[in-house]
Amino acid sequence: MTIKQSVLAAAIASTLTAPAFAELVISEYVEGSSNNKAIELLNTGTSAVDLTAWELQVFYNGSNATGLTINLDGTVAPDGTFVFAHSQSDPAILAVADQTTGAGLFNGDDAVLLLNGGVVADSIGQVGVDPGSYWGDTVRTQNQTLRRRDGTNADNNPDDAYDPAVVFDSFAVDSFDDLGNGAGDGGEEPTDPGLPDMACGNPASLISDIQAPVMSARLLVKIWLWKPS
Numbered sequence: 001m002t003i004k005q006s007v008l009a010a011a012i013a014s015t016l017t018a019p020a021f022a023e024l025v026i027s028e029y030v031e032g033s034s035n036n037k038a039i040e041l042l043n044t045g046t047s048a049v050d051l052t053a054w055e056l057q058v059f060y061n062g063s064n065a066t067g068l069t070i071n072l073d074g075t076v077a078p079d080g081t082f083v084f085a086h087s088q089s090d091p092a093i094l095a096v097a098d099q100t101t102g103a104g105l106f107n108g109d110d111a112v113l114l115l116n117g118g119v120v121a122d123s124i125g126q127v128g129v130d131p132g133s134y135w136g137d138t139v140r141t142q143n144q145t146l147r148r149r150d151g152t153n154a155d156n157n158p159d160d161a162y163d164p165a166v167v168f169d170s171f172a173v174d175s176f177d178d179l180g181n182g183a184g185d186g187g188e189e190p191t192d193p194g195l196p197d198m199a200c201g202n203p204a205s206l207i208s209d210i211q212a213p214v215m216s217a218r219l220l221v222k223i224w225l226w227k228p229s
């Protein structure tokens with residue numbers, strides 16, 4: 001098999017065996033001051049997601065019982081986001097919020113689950129475990145904004161040990177400026193490289209200026225060849 005064929009075969013094989021990842025992931029988690037709490041969801045799939053079967057659940061303070069269930073409502077376009085937030089949060093959050101609640105949400109030591117039809121699609125924290133004040137170390141679930149790095153997998157096991165640094169980058173408390181933007185790697189949009197610099201330092205030359213001497217040379221050769229002996 002040639003290299004091209006083997007590369008193609010590998011590409012086909014990886015497509016056929018690719019696991020079915022959830023279409024929605026938690027792309028941002030805001031655990032800020034006061035009621036500045038928000039969860040941003042990103043549709044990583046190629047078709048719109050109807051949120052009818054999707055819900056958020058919060059397990060408070062190490063409890064094994066669901067403390068809060070939020071039935072999500074709306075539709076998320078491919079590559080689009082959905083922002084869920086507390087109704088008393090900062091106006092900058094509310095300006096981009098698609099759905100809100102007045103219920104107490106989370107304050108760092110509460111597990112947050114995203115479910116689709118009752119099946120966990122993504123999660124933050126470890127259900128049934130009280131971590132103290134937060135999970136993590138420098139990247140932690142309290143007094144920070146966490147943004148998912150591009151290409152990291154959802155965490156569909158809410159029962160194992162948890163470290164937010166595995167998939168999230170942290171930003172200062174009350175950072176709201178990337179809510180509603182689903183780009184990964186901390187929400188930084190790739191920089192537009194712009195057009196290359198076309199200047200070469202020389203004035204432009206007309207094509208006719210270049211062609212004319214060539215034509216003249218051909219004419220001279222023809223005249224020289226035609227010269228009678």
Ligand SMILES: [Ca+2]
Binds near residue numbers: 107108
């Ligand atoms: Ca708590």
Ligand SMILES: [Ca+2]
Binds near residue numbers: 125155156161162
């Ligand atoms: Ca987990």
Ligand SMILES: [Ca+2]
Binds near residue numbers: 028040147180182187
């Ligand atoms: Ca974001």
